[in-house]
Amino acid sequence: MLDHSHQDWAARAAMLDLRGKAFINGKFVEAASGKTFDSINPATGAVLTAVAECDAEDVDRAVTAGRRAFEAGHWSRMAPGDRKAVLLKLADLLRANLEEMALLDSLDMGKTITDASTIDAPGSAHFFQWYAEAIDKLYDEVAPTGPGDLALVRRVPLGVVGAVTPWNFPLDMATWKSAAALAAGNSVVLKPAEQSPLSALRLAELAAEAGVPEGVFNVVPGFGHTAGKALGLHMDVDCLAFTGSTAIGKMFMQYSGQSNLKQVWPETGGKSPNIVFADCEDLDAAADMAAFGIFFNQGEVCSANSRLYVERAIKDEFVARLKERATAMQPGDPLDPASKMGAIVDEKQTQGIMRFVEAGKETANLVTGGARVTVDGKGCFVQPTIFDEVSQDDPLARDEIFGPVLSVIAFDSEDEAVRMANDSIYGLAASVWTDNLSRACRVADRLHVGTVSVNTVDALSAQTPFGGMKQSGFGRDLSLHSLDKYTALKTTWIKYKA
Known part of the structure; x- marks a missing residue:
């Protein structure tokens, strides 16, 4: 299917229907301000499309939608097997739209179509499938207690997870964060890098098509100093997962201290x-x-x-x-x-x-x-x-x-x-x-x-977990360990008549 010539790929690129609006509460919407910014192809300098420039008001709309969905429980309390089925369908939809997803990343940030179509897009589908298949295979614990006491230790979803992702692997980084967070039962508000928002917006649309309920997966394109900062400072975001530079990772940790002490999981720079x-x-x-x-x-x-x-x-x-x-x-x-x-x-x-x-x-x-x-x-x-x-x-x-x-x-x-x-x-x-x-x-x-x-x-x-030490941050993506970022340990202690 992917054995295309240069001319084939160029023709397919010209036919793409690019999504540029924000995706909030299950719908594509304009930014509240009406502002847009241009998504530019770095290989040619051509403008691909105008993209909604979200700011604090849009972030608040998305977080509100995420919280409402979480409390309603259509996703957060869905049976594990049913949540698994939805994410498996999303993986299938990514494979069915693999060429489009690959083209979006290639056009948006300049990576070769060969890498985008054989590594990034298939990888996104693989990771969604992997986390979907893990959902109904994760067990909680019973703590060792004496007669008359039953102590249950469960992993429960946090609520609303903010994710801020970089431009170098737009689809895969969005997937690494959102697949694990969604598998755990959270709502997600994703802020993709302003240089490469197109595949994240299409991913949200495919998630809705797969059956992810309204408000559970939202995408707010925009700039780091406005939309990203608003997400970091939001009082109703429970967790912020970030991949990007060390300097910006430090800022998100400061935002946490300035707001609601949300968990921050930074995966930052490297010089390997x-x-x-x-x-x-x-x-x-x-x-x-x-x-x-x-x-x-x-x-x-x-x-x-x-x-x-x-x-x-x-x-x-x-x-x-x-x-x-x-x-x-x-x-x-x-x-x-x-x-x-x-x-x-x-x-x-x-x-x-x-x-x-x-x-x-x-x-x-x-x-x-x-x-x-x-x-x-x-x-x-x-x-x-x-x-x-x-x-x-x-x-x-x-x-x-x-x-x-x-x-x-x-x-x-x-x-x-x-x-x-x-x-x-x-x-x-x-x-x-x-x-x-x-x-x-x-x-x-x-x-x-x-x-x-x-x-x-x-x-x-x-x-296997991916992440670093020192100023490369302490966040971990991939593996079952990444689910630790998106869940909380909750103990229920029951006394009964022995």
Whole structure:
């Protein structure tokens, strides 16, 4: 079905019916102010559609709808098997509309249609299915007590969950938050990134079609300083799940303290290290995955392996292999299946990446790339870029660039590699390449990150939690553990005549 040519994808894109209104209480509605903002295709600069610019009034409408639905119990007290059936239908609808969902993300934020159609959109359906199937397999507890006492410990939904999601994986990040929150029985108010709201709006429509009751799943597009802030400060939001920058994550925690002490679950920045030891026997595989780890999704990945530590004995050889791979991954039209990289999300992000690149040319050795380019004379595109001989204290090695920029640093010992890898304010992910099992386990134990991938990069699944340590935040997406974010422990103690 997805074996389409460039022309096929372009034709399908031209036929899309784009949703730009907010989705509140089961209906598409204009923002209360009537304001809109443009959704822009970063590959061409063309305006895709006007999108409702929601603010505090719209957020309040959505939260009110969510609370009303929660109290009514049509979803929150629905039998687990029935809630499961609805989310399974939503997964099926995502698969039935897979091409449309993939195109929305490709057009909205510049990712390649190949990645959107084979990774993001199928992933969204998979995660909804996974959480649906978990709903009727989660058991509560009976605490150990003496005769005459029965203590029941249950996980109950919190109420209204606010979710603020980033632009790099618009559909998947919306899914990671909403699938788990909905599975637990909550109402959701989702604020997608202003750069990429289109797939979230379509997701809400599909959820309603699947049978999610009115008011249970709402989407309020808008800007972070208005709609996002309003959600963070709202007195009737019970939980705020956030993926984005560390700076904004800190703001949401402040909003909680300034309002109703709502739970905040931040999953924030990263500067993930990739450590390649000389005893790694398959350097081609390591080079393939090192390139993937930084250039996939144009490097716009919070867990991107942007710091590469290579044992000095193999460093030059390894960098040469990486250069070959980078050269073969030049950006192109995102709708062309032959393109290996797509567009950067917008002009602001592109300029930010290039500031790092230009500064790096003065402090490190540019191996390849380093230029902003266009496709057909248009767009926000940056070449895959590798810097060698980067110092540990260079901004190239310390700051989250969020683009296709790799910093290479040599090391001479295991201790040195671990020390430099841990020398970061972030702790989201790390990779280790070695054929020594003891070293793999030893180094993995010493890395202060949420996920260590051994002989691969950025490993994740529905079954395993995703999240970090330090200033990468403490939120966890995926796995059954993520349901802890969206439920509360409630004890019911019953005394009876023994």
